[in-house]
Amino acid sequence: MRSRDGNNNLTLRLCSIIFLTSLALNASEYLISYRYVVKDAIIFNESLDISHAMKSCNGKPQDKLILENTSDSNLNKLISQNQEEFLEYIHKLGLHIEHKEQTINLQNTSTTILTLKTTCFKVDINDNFVIIAPLK
Amino acid sequence: MKFSILIAAFLSASSLFGIEPTNAQLQKALIKTTLAESETQKARTEIIKIREELAVEIANRDEEAAKRAEAEAEMEAQAQKILEKNSSMHISVIGQGVAPMNTSSPAQAYALAKRAAIADAYRAIAEKVKGVHIDGQDLIKNMMVKRSTIRTSVKAMVRNANIVETTFKEGLCEVEMEIIISHSDFAQ
DSSP states (O other), X not given: OOBTTBSHHHHXXXXXXXXXXXXXXXXXXXXXXXXXXXXXXXXXXXXXXXXXXXXXXXXXXXXXXXXEOOSOOXXXXXXXXXXXXXXXHHHHHOEEEEEEEEEETTEEEEEEEEEEEEEEEEEEEOSSEEEEEEBO | OHHHHHHHHHHHXXXXXXXXXXXXXXXXXXXXXXXHHHHHHHHHHHHHHHHHHHXXXXXXXXXXXXXXXXXXXXXXXXXTOOOXXXXXXXXXXXXXXXXXXXXXXXXHHHHHHHHXXXXXXXXXXXXXXXXXXXXXXXXXXXXXXXXXXEEEEEEEEEOSOEEEEEEEETTEEEEEEEEEEEHHHHOO
């Protein structure tokens, strides 16, 4: 099909479609969970699990976190580079606390489990920065 | 006879002479009694004054006691603050954590101790906001406590808690954490 002004308009449309689809492809969804156990004031079994979402998630992105991107498209690496910042952000989002304490004959033992239940995050990876936001 | 008449005359004369000093004594006694009466009156007035003062003091003490009771009640009310609508509450706690023995570097020890301290602070916040389940059990055999057990548990979800200060001294990490909770956070 030729437009009235020639092929200029068509190429512009094609370019914009390609640009938008590339943006949409970059904005992927990840499932992230975090858990650690503190037993008698000593930390054990800290685990941060990240995986691509096999199904699309519902909800709107909220409470964005913007991390610097040093030309890497792997979220695992990006998070490990900014681990402290990301963990602080996860703490702010909200963690489930399960604490059990036992005192037998005046000897105390305690176990605290902090958990971020598997949550879907929308992740936009760009050249210079990464935007991470949970879908709620 | 003569002697008896003389004795009678002497006695009568002595009695005659003796009237005047008894009157004086009576006058003195009267003066004394009047003085004593005035003193008793003074004492009575003083007693009345003292009683009045005591009554005022008692009233003051009662007022002070009432004020103290009110202040204590206010303190208790502040300690057990109830979160009302359109109001917020500030909670501050300190969490403690210890670094594990087998750390590869002091930095790792600090990071792990801090994580444990954060968990402890979260637990403290949860305890303050939501409360603690407590279960106790004592086993007594032959009038002796064989085993005493206390179990406590907390389950909660905490979000938007802020770390105010972190200190790390001699392997112990202390994290001061605060949270501002409002009524709308609990609204369903």
